[in-house]
Amino acid sequence: MGRRANKTNRRRTVTKPRTNVASIAGALALAVLAGVCLASRPARAARGRDHLVLYFPRSHAVLPLETLGRTSYFPLLQLLNLTGNVTGLQEGRKRLKIYYGNTRIQVDANKNLIRLDNVRMKLAAPMRLVNGAWEAPVDFLNQVLPTLTNKTVVYDAHGERVFVGDVKPNTFSVQQTPTEGGTLVRLQFAQPVRVTTAATNGRWIIYLGKHPVEPVHSSYQFNTPYLESLRFDDQDGLPKLIFTPGAAGLNFYPKLAQGGTVLDAEIAKPGVTPTIQPMIPSSPPRAAQAAPAPSSPPSAQASAPASPIPSPAPIAPAPSAAPNLPAVVLDAAGGGADAGAQGPNSVLEKNLTAQLVARVESLLLATGRFRVILTRAGDADPSFNQRAATANAAAPVCFVTFSAGDLGAMTPRVLVFTSQATAPISAPPSDPLFVPWRSAQQPFIARSQQLAQAVDGRLQKIFGVSTLSPQTAPVRVLESIQAPAIAVEVGSLDPATNPSVLTNANFQQQVANAVASGVEAYAGIQGAP
Amino acid sequence: MTRKVVILTLILFAVVAAGGFYIFRLLKRRAAASSAVSERLARTRLTEAALQPPGAAASNVQLYFPSFPDGKLVSETRSIKLAATDTDRIRQVLLALIEGSHQGRSPALPPSTTIRGVFLTADGAAYIDFSGKSLAAFDSGIESETLSIYSIVDSLAANIPDVKQVKFLVDGQEVETLDGHVNLTGFFVPDLSLIESGP
Known part of the structure; x- marks a missing residue:
């Protein structure tokens, strides 16, 4: 196929050899055009993948995000399906018309102009058509989505999260205090939280329920012998705090206080009595408000401050985690x-x-x-x-x-x-070796x-x-x-x-x-x- | 006034020419697509004809095609002059499946499917080697892959009694799945439970 195309081109060139000013000018213009095209082509090396978390008043969703150069792109049709009702599509080679409720959206591949009915809107970067999938730049979330949905849209570009409609995200501040043989981290939340704990890959995780959280900073570095860092993450739509211990074998004592607005987390060496009385399950796991993530250890489940416990038992450290829920x-x-x-x-x-x-x-x-x-x-x-x-x-x-x-x-x-x-069909072996x-x-x-x-x-x-x-x-x-x-x-x-x-x-x-x-x-x- | 008319005429002419060119390209593309399908079908029929021994009596061959509404295989009878050897008969049944249903059933295999080789061992294991490129048009999914596999296995077992089990290869190699879902690493024995019983 390619060979045939080359042959045709060669024949065309050979039959009419002509070198005049016009052809030289044409060739130069083509070369300049090609140069401009290559220069404006986004850097392939800068590609990356991430996620965009969308929070709605009663639900959330996660979309894949592809970063190309300095612009991040998300799948347009997936977003529109989440935010409203796509009633029809009309797709051409490089043009897509989407019937979204009563609005007709028209987008063109490699162009940053889009039409909502007869209104033109300009995006900061062009639309993309990749392997048949239409991708829009994240600028779409600020520029177009509010008009389209008639709802407030807040896009937190730093954390790649979007709040659509009447969503009031929680937030928190962090304070760290050294203790005898450990360290205490206090998190003050703007609204009460319900938490569950888990441990995986040598880290402790505290899930903050389903309500969206917008942190002031998403990462805190402590670099103490007990706590290396604290990171907020909601890339999977589940807001959580990830504590990375400074060493293996430390104990973790979390406690929710003040009506769920304060979370104290103490990390201490084994054998050290914690300064706080950690929460421990006051009821079987069935009564838990939310479930922890993979590889959770015997965990603390609480929706309110735990009642005082005479002899605080430490939560198992991360490396020796054992699951507690099926x-x-x-x-x-x-x-x-x-x-x-x-x-x-x-x-x-x-x-x-x-x-x-x-x-x-x-x-x-x-x-x-x-x-x-x-x-x-x-x-x-x-x-x-x-x-x-x-x-x-x-x-x-x-x-x-x-x-x-x-x-x-x-x-x-x-x-x-x-x-x-x-x-x-037979019953499964009770304890198979291999x-x-x-x-x-x-x-x-x-x-x-x-x-x-x-x-x-x-x-x-x-x-x-x-x-x-x-x-x-x-x-x-x-x-x-x-x-x-x-x-x-x-x-x-x-x-x-x-x-x-x-x-x-x-x-x-x-x-x-x-x-x-x-x-x-x-x-x-x-x-x- | 005259100048305006000339400009308008030119514009109109350009629009008509562009429209004509677009329709021409569209028709050409459609014709090319349909001719590609008919060329493949013609090739399949030619191979089928080449395998039919001259002078042999036609036999009724039972073919099974996927029926998605009930997740079953439905039978279709076709008259074919069966070849003398089992491997040629296997090819004939496969070609008939590739040709597709004459009664509007779903296809078992895409029309582009090419058979690279067929082997039958003494213990009744049929090895069928498809070309990977030709399977690219396969419609993926658990249901579609399962029904396609058993339409082949059950059709072969129904018409060639020596075929006891079937092993699929792609480009001469064992592959993990047909198209991402159904395991192709093992041997398939006929599954008669998938065949739709009569009305």
Whole structure:
């Protein structure tokens, strides 16, 4: 193909050899134009990936963010689906018309002018069309989104978070005081918080509930022998404080006081009595207000200041963390270069699955009954074995993978799959030493089918969604999971079917509700708390 | 006045010419796309014809195509002059599946699918080697991949009794999945439970 094109060009050049002033001027103009184009091309080396967290009055969402040079871009259609109702799309080669409620939005690739009906608006950077996906510069959030949604939009560029509508984020100040054999950090919040603690990778994490938080500074360096740093993070939509200890083996004593507006966290050497009386669970984990993240240790759960405890017991240090709540592992198919199935209008499997996982994660965490572990962080693409290893290490109560694919002309459709049995179904071994990796799922198939029934029964109740009874299939990611495991596939990403309903927030929430409720019901049957 | 008319005429002419050029390009592109599909189909039919032995009696071959509404496979009978050897028969069944349903069922394989090789071992294991490039147009998903695999496996088992199990290769290699979802590393035995029973 390329060779043929070269031949044509050569023939054209040779047949009419002419060197006059006009042709030289033309060539020069072309060279200058090419130079200008190359110079204005954004630096490829400056590419990066991050997340944009959107907070709404009663929910939140996370969008992937791609940084190109000095400008960050987010997927436009995903944002519009989250903030309103996209009723139609009309896509040309380099132009996209979006019908958003009663407004028609027109954007052009590589241009920074956009139209809202007949009103022109100028963005600081041009729109991008990358592999069929439309990306808008973050400037869109300030310039266009308020007009489009008729709501207040506050974009905190430093923390890559956006507050849409009447959202009043909490904030806090930090004060550090040395103590005998340790250090005390006091966080003063503007509004009361409810917290849960966890520990992972040698760090202590305090989750601050679901209410958005906008910190004055996102990171504090202490560099003491007891505490190296304190960092605020909400890249996954869950506001949390991450304490990095100065050394291994230290104890961590958090305590919520003054109606939940003050959080004291003391880090002390083993054997040192803390100056504060830390909160310890006054009720079983079931009563917890929110669930901690992966690899949580026996943790402090509190929605109010704990009553005085005569002999304060230290919270386990991070390195020797042990889970206390049953884990649910959620897996989003695809990621990174693996976009998975692709429907019209650039709807990609990897994005749909990540959105569904985020919704189910929020619902499960809100029950306070589970830890939720994700096999895929952001837009990474772990291998099937890495996903299985993450899941199996957590010994979860169940594993749910989400995929999106071609399900024919019917849409929206949601199907539930379990792995295929290769031998008569038997009970899982009580304490296996080694498990055959590629058939680890086999002993769990009967339980997986129970889980599938629980989820499918709830999906069938969603009005307007087509379902079937649970099916079996040789799903690769399920085969190495050493726990009850199902795959939930949404569709249809059929080339001839409009997939806009799949990106609809209402549809996704209904599916997430059904899955989370099914998981909860299944866990109840299995005797999980 | 005359100058204005001339300018307007020129503009009109330019618009009409641009419109004509655009429609011409559009029609050309569509014609190219449809001719590519028909060329592939013609090639498939030619290969099918080449495999049919002259003078042989036509047999009714049972093909299974995906039916997405009920997640099953539906059968379709086709009359084919079956070749003498099992490997050629496997090719014939595969080509018939690639050609697609004559009754408007969903395709089992994209029309661009190319078979690189077919082998049948003495113990009934059929090895089918597809070209990776030709599978690029495959519609990905758990359901679509599962139904495609079993449409092949069940169609082969129904028509070539010596085929007991099927192993898929892509470009001569074992691959982890067909298109990101369904495990292709093992052997597939026929799954008759997927075949839709009669009305």
